[in-house]
Amino acid sequence: MITLDRVCKVFSVGPVKVPALTDVSFRVAKGEFVILHGRSGAGKTTLLKLLYRAETPSEGEVAVLDRPLARLKGRGVAALRQNIGVVFQDSKLLPGRTVYENIAFVLRVLGAPRGEITERVFDALRAVGLHSRARAYPAQLSQGEAQRAALARAIVRRPALLIADEPTGNLDDEMGAEITQVIREVNAGGTTVVFATHQARLAAMLKSRVLVLDGGRLVKDK
Amino acid sequence: MIRFLVGEAFRDLRRAGRVAVSAIVLIMLSLGAVGAFLLLSDNLSNAIASWRDRLRIIVYLKQEPATGGAAALVRRVEALPGVAAVQYVSRAEALAALRRALGKEAAAAENLSGNPLPASLEVTPSREGATPEGARRLIERLAALPEADDVAGGVEWVDKLARVQRLVTLVGLGFGAVLAVAAILTVTTATTLVLHARRHETEIMRLVGAPEFTIRLPLLLQGMVQGLIGAALAVAALAIAHFFLAPRLGPLMAVALGLGEVNFLPVAHIVAIAVAGTLLGALGGFMARGRSEA
Numbered sequence: 001m002i003t004l005d006r007v008c009k010v011f012s013v014g015p016v017k018v019p020a021l022t023d024v025s026f027r028v029a030k031g032e033f034v035i036l037h038g039r040s041g042a043g044k045t046t047l048l049k050l051l052y053r054a055e056t057p058s059e060g061e062v063a064v065l066d067r068p069l070a071r072l073k074g075r076g077v078a079a080l081r082q083n084i085g086v087v088f089q090d091s092k093l094l095p096g097r098t099v100y101e102n103i104a105f106v107l108r109v110l111g112a113p114r115g116e117i118t119e120r121v122f123d124a125l126r127a128v129g130l131h132s133r134a135r136a137y138p139a140q141l142s143q144g145e146a147q148r149a150a151l152a153r154a155i156v157r158r159p160a161l162l163i164a165d166e167p168t169g170n171l172d173d174e175m176g177a178e179i180t181q182v183i184r185e186v187n188a189g190g191t192t193v194v195f196a197t198h199q200a201r202l203a204a205m206l207k208s209r210v211l212v213l214d215g216g217r218l219v220k221d222k
Numbered sequence: 223m224i225r226f227l228v229g230e231a232f233r234d235l236r237r238a239g240r241v242a243v244s245a246i247v248l249i250m251l252s253l254g255a256v257g258a259f260l261l262l263s264d265n266l267s268n269a270i271a272s273w274r275d276r277l278r279i280i281v282y283l284k285q286e287p288a289t290g291g292a293a294a295l296v297r298r299v300e301a302l303p304g305v306a307a308v309q310y311v312s313r314a315e316a317l318a319a320l321r322r323a324l325g326k327e328a329a330a331a332e333n334l335s336g337n338p339l340p341a342s343l344e345v346t347p348s349r350e351g352a353t354p355e356g357a358r359r360l361i362e363r364l365a366a367l368p369e370a371d372d373v374a375g376g377v378e379w380v381d382k383l384a385r386v387q388r389l390v391t392l393v394g395l396g397f398g399a400v401l402a403v404a405a406i407l408t409v410t411t412a413t414t415l416v417l418h419a420r421r422h423e424t425e426i427m428r429l430v431g432a433p434e435f436t437i438r439l440p441l442l443l444q445g446m447v448q449g450l451i452g453a454a455l456a457v458a459a460l461a462i463a464h465f466f467l468a469p470r471l472g473p474l475m476a477v478a479l480g481l482g483e484v485n486f487l488p489v490a491h492i493v494a495i496a497v498a499g500t501l502l503g504a505l506g507g508f509m510a511r512g513r514s515e516a
Contacts, residue, residue, distance in 0.1 A: 052429070074434070075433070077431070078431040078432065078433060078434070079431060080431065081428075081429060081430060081431030082430065082431035083431075084431075086429055092422065092425070092426065094422055094423060094426065095422075105423070105426065106426065106430045108223070108226045109226070109427050109430065109432040109436050110430065110431070110432060111223045111433075111436075153426075157430065
């Protein structure tokens with residue numbers, strides 16, 4: 001499903017080279033739930049961006065959904081992303097649209113048939129327990145609800161891979177646990193999940209494979 | 223999908239707000255200016271066509287041909303390139319025409335000692351003979367006739383009118399072009415604001431793998447809608463101005479140019495204005511996209 005082979009990523013800030021990832025290699029099998037743990041600045045977000053091709057590695061090979069990403073461009077990148085759901089620390093909901101419209105938006109831009117959209121949106125909302133808030137605007141939601149709406153938007157296309165970048169970072173423990181539980185359920189449905197968190201307690205609690213990043217290096221895989 | 227993209231374009235248009243309104247007004251002004259000059263140019267063109275149809279070249283003859291000689295001369299002139307018809311006017315017919323023209327003052331003609339008027343040929347040029355260059359060549363040929371004493375015709379001022387018409391068209395296009403550049407820049411600014419306002423949508427669209435055209439098309443469409451609205455308003459403003467001014471300007475145009483009425487723009491020009499507006503808007507939308515990607 002995912003293969004990283006000796007991946008390095010270096011950012012150039014003027015003449016200064018800043019290494020974000022150094023010699024990172026690992027594999028993730030289809031249907032796995034993998035936690036990417038590390039402190040802020042450890043390279044988690046950079047690594048996740050490599051997976052949905054928002055960044056390209058400076059060295060090494062990345063393959064996602066068994067597709068090497070090195071030569072992927074334009075339509076190839078779009079096709080890859082159509083099979084990946086991404087959730088961020090902030091929900092990134094569109095403020096002028098209701099929860100329903102936010103989720104339907106991604107189906108519409110991908111050309112889903114009109115007749116299917118309502119059903120699929122409510123399926124996703126039921127999966128995250130937010131179907132009663134479909135008509136609410138983002139400003140009317142709690143942070144937990146907003147994050148669940150963002151999660152519904154990420155899974156409405158039934159992606160093969162779900163990438164969650166600190167999805168509980170802005171939430172209290174209770175809300176964080178709710179979101180984590182929903183992501184667990186998505187994984188139980190067969191979706192591969194890569195879950196990034198800086199919270200050691202959460203990483204330990206999830207009882208899954210943990211990849212630990214430190215200073216851009218993969219220091220533990222357990 | 224198309225319905226969704228058109229919906230997004232109108233949503234973007236509402237977001238652009240006053241800047242979009244400014245762009246529409248500028249497009250209206252630029253196309254209105256071009257349209258007004260086109261309207262003037264079209265009517266001048268009608269006047270020129272009408273005058274060309276009525277254009278006659280008079281060949282004054284050195285002496286009246288003998289009986290039978292006139293018919294042979296007419297046939298020779300009719301055979302010249304650029305000639306549609308020839309009418310022979312004898313000295314007597316010329317004098318009779320003068321008397322008719324003098325009306326009540328016809329008695330003055332009685333005081334003439336004999337008939338001083340020469341015989342002449344009234345030559346109607348063909349379509350090619352009525353063009354400025356064609357008329358010049360025809361006059362040269364007519365002047366070269368051994369029977370010809372002098373050649374006169376109203377070609378010069380029709381020529382001048384044609385030059386005025388070309389000048390009006392050029393000024394209109396130049397004026398419109400300057401305003402069009404301003405309109406394009408305003409549409410670009412409006413679209414840039416839209417791009418800023420919809421950056422979250424664009425981010426989500428790229429993230430979920432939306433095809434590039436679904437990201438670009440609403441921007442182009444909202445620019446095109448601005449252009450089309452501007453063009454429609456320009457045509458409406460011209461129609462209103464024509465409705466109120468044409469009856470007042472009609473008599474003046476009749477006297478000055480011999481026009482029966484001041485016509486509105488032909489359908490082809492209205493369509494051209496609509497297409498120009500749409501393209502101006504699209505160009506503005508396209509340029510904003512280019513800037514955002516740079």
